[in-house]
Amino acid sequence: MRNSETLPLTNESDIIFARREVRSRGSEIGLSLVDVTKLVTACSELARNTVVYGGGGTVTIEPLSNGVRKGLRLIFEDQGPGIADLNLALTDGYTSGSGMGLGLSGARRLCNEFEIVSVVGQGTKVTVAKWK
Amino acid sequence: MERIPILRMGDYLLVTIQVDMHDRLAMALQDDLTARIAKTGAQGVLIDISSLEIVDSFIGRIISNISGMSRILDAHTVIVGMQPAVAITLVELGLTLPGVLTALDVEKGMALLRRLVDVPEEGDDEDNAEF
Numbered sequence: 001m002r003n004s005e006t007l008p009l010t011n012e013s014d015i016i017f018a019r020r021e022v023r024s025r026g027s028e029i030g031l032s033l034v035d036v037t038k039l040v041t042a043c044s045e046l047a048r049n050t051v052v053y054g055g056g057g058t059v060t061i062e063p064l065s066n067g068v069r070k071g072l073r074l075i076f077e078d079q080g081p082g083i084a085d086l087n088l089a090l091t092d093g094y095t096s097g098s099g100m101g102l103g104l105s106g107a108r109r110l111c112n113e114f115e116i117v118s119v120v121g122q123g124t125k126v127t128v129a130k131w132k
Numbered sequence: 133m134e135r136i137p138i139l140r141m142g143d144y145l146l147v148t149i150q151v152d153m154h155d156r157l158a159m160a161l162q163d164d165l166t167a168r169i170a171k172t173g174a175q176g177v178l179i180d181i182s183s184l185e186i187v188d189s190f191i192g193r194i195i196s197n198i199s200g201m202s203r204i205l206d207a208h209t210v211i212v213g214m215q216p217a218v219a220i221t222l223v224e225l226g227l228t229l230p231g232v233l234t235a236l237d238v239e240k241g242m243a244l245l246r247r248l249v250d251v252p253e254e255g256d257d258e259d260n261a262e263f
Contacts, residue, residue: 012154019152019186031180037186038218041225044188048155102189106225 011054015047018059029070031132039130046076046126049103051076054078054124071131082120136161138168148180158194165198169205176245177202182213192227199232209249212241
């Protein structure tokens with residue numbers, strides 16, 4: 001099993017690279033095409049948030065193993081402005097920018113595990129996981 | 133800058149997205165397509181997304197925008213070839229693309245466009261059999 005890796009997220013090309021990496025690692029551990037597609041889509045949403053709203057940051061890709069079950073965890077971290085009202089940010093259709101407001105709420109629906117920690121003025125950390 | 137080519141065939145514009153689109157490329161396609169519709173008076177736009185491995189909320193919004201803008205410019209847009217895994221993911225993400233016309237493949241998409249564009253005028257017997 002490959003080790004964890006941390007990739008930079010500072011511009012649009014980084015988002016595409018992170019998507020490709022998540023796709024190849026998801027396929028490697030045997031996620032179905034639908035699950036890989038869901039995880040890559042969640043990655044795209046969260047990576048864009050990191051770049052656009054967080055002012056850049058990183059994504060860490062971690063392999064998971066629980067007995068015979070395998071999975072992949074993605075951790076998005078930025079040192080941006082943070083999110084003041086998490087409940088509002090997780091509401092479908094709410095956006096502080098020009099998006100559709102589906103990034104966070106959609107990513108939560110597409111993954112098996114979802115956690116968000118955000119401190120105003122310090123940054124945001126979003127962790128998602130997809131299990132086989 | 134990199135651009136997605138737009139092909140013209142009679143009254144139609146054809147676009148095949150073959151690359152992993154970053155956001156600026158998708159925005160450029162939206163601008164280029166609306167400009168081409170206005171310039172050529174194209175009545176139908178066919179966008180083949182069979183090579184797209186994901187459609188996230190950003191690309192989804194661009195697809196909705198193109199569809200809405202083309203309608204205002206008196207053209208119809210049909211999206212064809214969406215992969216099943218992409219469709220499943222889109223709906224779970226919360227994007228159902230209301231108002232966007234879709235077809236399974238290029239052939240069905242062109243047939244749909246022809247029906248939408250070639251609506252026979254009243255008293256015109258030539259094409260009426262079809263309707």
